[in-house]
Amino acid sequence: MVGSSIEAIPVIDVDTHFTEPPDLWTSRAPAQLRDAAPRVVRDAQGRDQWVAGGGRPLAPVGYCVVARDGSKAGGRITLDRFDDIHPAASDPAARLAFMDEHGIAAQILYPNVLGFTGSFVLNLEDSALREFCVGAYNDAIAEVQARGGGRLLPQAVLPIWDLTAALRELDRCHTRLGLSGIVLTDSPEVWGLPTLSDPHWDPLWSAAQERGLPINFHIGGGGAMGTVWSGMSEPAAIATMSVLADVGNIRCVANLIFSGLLDRYPTLRFVSVESGVGWLPFVLELCEYQFDENRVTNLALRPRDYFRRQIYASYWFESDVATAIDKLGADNLMFETDFPHPTCLYPGIRAQIDATLGSLPERIQRKVLCENAARLYGIDLARLP
Secondary structure, three states, X not given: OOOOOHHHOOOEEEEXXXXXXXOOOOOOOOHHHOOOOOEEEEOOOOOEEEEEOOOEEEXXXXXXXXXXXXXXXXXXXXXXXXXXXXXXXXXXXXXXXXXXHHOOOEEEEEOOOOOOOOHHHHHOOOHHHHHHHHHHHHHHHHHHHHHOOOOEEEOXXXXXXXXXXXXXXXXXXXHHOOOOOEEOOOOHHHHOOOOOOOHHHHHHHHHHHHHOOOEEEEOOOOOOOOOOOOOOOHHHHHHHHHHHHHHHHHHHHHHHHHOOHHHHOOOOOEXXXXXXXXXXXXXXXXXXXXXHHOOXXXXXXXXXXXXXXXXXXXXXXXXXXXXXXXXXXXXOEEEOOOOOOOOOOOOOHHHHHHHHHOXXXXXXXXXXXXXXXXXXXXXXXXXXX
């Protein structure tokens, strides 16, 4: 029967976040960086805040709105203190228990404090501190992965301001730490670096392609997202900012398709993370139209063909995923929850899966819920619960 076995299909959640423990960097810092390493301070209003260097703000605590008692706060960017947040946000054992409770077999994890793509660290002036922040984070998430029993797969961040160091860290993360992919800003030009299609980055693309490591572009990765107009309430501003962040990935996908990068690296895979999938049929149709109208002749494939070959995306809140699947096929689409962020799919995770995929054939369900992600991130489905 169509959809009858969906409960038995393992679910791979391809976008969640690891709320870094307060001592992640201070416990690993060498003596000369201990006072400058990222740490948590409590402000006059009693809110925990991450700072680094001489007190430069990095991020609020965790971007976590799921509380210790399981309730979910609305209309705010995060809970105020580490003591308030759900233990599954930062503790691997608690995360696994949370996943079991909600029927999730495996999760891909992204950072918070360094920016969702590691880009916040570029605001630090001390290059030694920047490189330490990246390396210590990767060490910490490798430990999380080791405690996850093959179910927690964090993505590595790289010191992209120094390509030699980035290549060295990529090799370390893959060969020594066993991490399964890279999260990267889609807008290095914001920090005075070449755009991603520039030959400057070719050694990085070659190394990732050779190792089969996907490149993840998470929303909020440093690109120009647009301006939130003044005078809004905090909930309205958060909502606007979230929409603009998602829309920012349209710019990233369009550049990928037309830049020629996908011709040069035809087996390198890219993921648009936390941007939904409903916009993709429209954008790809628009790309096809512009491809023809502007007589693009320097590319080997058409826009839709590049997407099918090398670009992936995931959904969580959308109600009409079936239309996107009908227009795009099911080979490049995946499922996510964004736990424990302000717009995360919680607590109705299984209900959303049933509502959006329950009426579709099992072969489609399996692709979207687990097979595409397993192929992309090298996950052995036979070892998942």
